[in-house]
Amino acid sequence: MVQRPYGRSRILVTGGAGFLGSHLIDRLLERGSEVLCVDNLFTGDKSNLDHLAGHPRFEFMRHDVCFPLYVEVDAIYNLACPASPIHYQHDPVQTTKTSVLGAINMLGLAKRVKVPIFHASTSEVYGDPTVHPQPESYWGNVNPIGVRSCYDEGKRCAETLFFDYQRQLGIDVKVVRIFNTYGPRMHPSDGRVVSNFIVQALRGEDITIYGEGLQTRSFCYVDDLIEGFVRFMDAGPDVHGPINIGNPNEFTIRELAEKVLEKVGGRSRLVNRPLPQDDPTQRQPDISLAREVLGWQPKIELDEGLDRTIAYFRKVVEAG
């Protein structure tokens, strides 16, 4: 990363008012950087950044990454994009634009100011995988015209752009494929499974298992993920990825529901709801590459991560 001659490095985080972005910003500020957060607040919330009000090294700019951005920075983390299926399916055209135009605009910025750029891709590029667990070499099994395609294909096209900018123009890109991550600051109505189940259990509402709950996911706690991000960015100009970051411990959705109910207690019932279209049946990262290249592996297992996340949502739910 470029160091300014008379100051700290200034880092742009797009999507910084969201769940992952706000944790990343905390980590970058702890490391002594200046941070410019760019977000259009579509799914993010400024309350995720309230604790940074008045911080001398933090700046917020409301901006949509579908439009060009002219700023001077030393590195870019591009996280802007709705991540929850209910949010990215709300305005699918805008989701594809955010992924693709956002990638073009942020890569253009990286090219102009000659800095490394990190991109938040996703395990969704593997679609409903026929290879298990999923290594980075797997090309995926994605429906190009289904309800999840705006997100999956948008992210796949963004990956294409990142690697073409790398090959064609020599841009130092870092593409991470994130597997299901959870933790404090997910929005209580975010719709993703961990926050949904915890909030439902805390409110004594039915816990909604889609389908039979036999589909699997592998859940990574946010602090582990952010450590992987920072190691990747620090890894130097020869490491571009894509690299899977996630926790390989795999659970069925029913197991997750039972675990959450056991931890929260209360009177919630487990109920079944229709399985959404194209819902992947299994997902587990092969993290051999992250272990080898970044010396990274997750440390916080689901029990501990759920305890921390439940403690956070308990306060949110109590505050109303």
Ligand code: NAD
């Ligand atoms: P999130 O919805 O909490 O955060 C996304 C942020 O991007 C929000 O603050 C939102 O307002 C902002 N945003 C959306 N469209 C924008 C636009 N056009 N211009 C500017 N800002 C915009 O989601 P998250 O979980 O924090 O996800 C962050 C990134 O990580 C996303 O790119 C997502 O695809 C990726 N990802 C997350 C997970 C996960 O499990 N959390 C898994 C795979 C990939």
Ligand code: UDP
């Ligand atoms: N899911 C569920 N109940 C919910 C929310 C989600 O059973 O209230 C299921 C969903 O169908 C999927 C899994 O949990 O199989 C993970 O969903 P999520 O939206 O968190 O992320 P995905 O990995 O599907 O993008």
